Amino acid sequence: MRIGIVSPVLIQHPLTRAAWETSAGIAEVAEIAAAADRLGYHHVTCSEHIAVPTDIATERGGTYWDPLATLGFLAARTSRIRLVTQVLVLGYHHPLEIAKRYGTLDRVSDGRVTLGLGVGSLREEFDLLGAPFEGRGARADDALRALRAALGKPTPEYHGEFYDFEDIVVEPHAMQQHLPLWIGGRTPRSLRRAVELGDGWVPFGLRLDDLTAMLAKHPVPAGMEIVLSAGRALDPAGSPDAALRALTRLRDAGATVASVTVDATSSTHYCDQLAALEQLARPLGIEFD
Template sequence: MRIGIVTPVVVQLPGSHDEWEREAGIDQLALIAATADRLGFHHLTCSEHVAVPAEDAAQRGGTYWDPLATFGNLAAHTGRIRLATQVVVLGYHHPLAIAKRYGTLDRLSGGRLVLGVGVGSLRAEFDLLGAPFDDRGARADEAMRALRACLSAREVAFHGEFYDFDDVVVEPHAVQDEVPMWVGGRTRRSLRRALTHGNGWVPFGLPLAEISALLARADLPAGFDVVLGPNRALDPIGAAASAARALDRLREAGATVAGVRITAASAEHYCEQLAALREIGRERGIPFDDARSDGTR
């Protein structure tokens, strides 16, 4: 199991972020990203909502930094850590637009993109953007197939029910031969979508016991990622034993990657918490992406 970071600041859900994040900006975020990169954590995250209706913001939050702009900046402050969208809502974009924008990000970051995708559930936002809602699942399945055809190639073609293109050039494109795609969701159908079209599953809002039961009934291929997070933010300095138990539970539930939130009083304190979490992880045999003495991976 590896450990990635649910990036602070960029998403501020009600009751799930610390006070310092409200006024934090790119300097604080870059400090945290560079520290996580130096310590060898697996990934950073950034989620997507374009425009949350005010009546929904009380539950879902209203602060969502754009993942493309955010990761474009953080790519310049980091060199190894992966950049995971968690998630891009497929129905908001044409697959060619995702391929161009995030393929460029993969090029800029030296092949560090993990494209986390989801179907989306906020009908009001779909309506605001003029995106079809009722058939969004079928569209998402086809969009993932289209992305496989056009994300890592210059000259691309795809023929489907919702998306159809031929003899077009997408340049720059992703430098990874196959960009990892994680599928977010909370249903058995989202797991099936991940197994059919993706490389990993990021369930949310489900008890670990239910996730374990779903995984036990699935035929997981080699290399398939299961990205799980604890139900509360970790405090590696103030509650080290609790943080260790949380990591153990995630691994026992089937996680190959832990995506954790960390509580802190400031960006500097957050970096101290990252260092403490690394030590807890190393005590449990969890690998970190250490740099060699020559500075390479």
């Protein structure tokens, strides 16, 4: 198992953000990403919402940094850590748009992009963008197939139910010939979609017991990433035993990647906590690059 960082600051959820994040910016995020890079953590993340209705923002937050701009900035300040969209909403984009933009990011980051992708659930945002909400699952499946046909290829071709293209050039294109696709979701359908069309599954909003049962019912192929959240922020310096228990539970549940955040009072403290977590986790056999 490896450990990836759910980047602080980039999502301002009223129930989970720490006080210091309210006034922090890209300098603090870059400081944390650079520390995670030096310590050998697997990845940093950036999620996507384009425009959240004000009443919904009150509940789930309205601040979501743009993944392409943010991860491009972080790519220039790191050298090894992977850059993960967690997640892009497939229905908001044409597959070639994703292939071109994130293929370019893969090129400038020397092949470090992982695309976390989801079907999406916020109808109001779909309506605002003029994207069809009904039938979005079938469209997402076709988009995933189109993406796989396009990523890493200068002259992609695909003929599907919703997307169709040939005789085109996409340059620059992704450096990775098989750029990893992680599928987000919380339903058995999302897990089946990940098994059929992706390289990893990133569930959210589910209890660990439910995740374990779902994985037992739908075995995954060898090499597929299972990215499980540690839930509450870990405090490796202040509560090391609790942090160890959380990581052990994820490993025993089948996680190949643990997705964590840490309890901190500033970006500097966050970096210190990452160092403490790395020292704590190595004896468990958790891998750091």
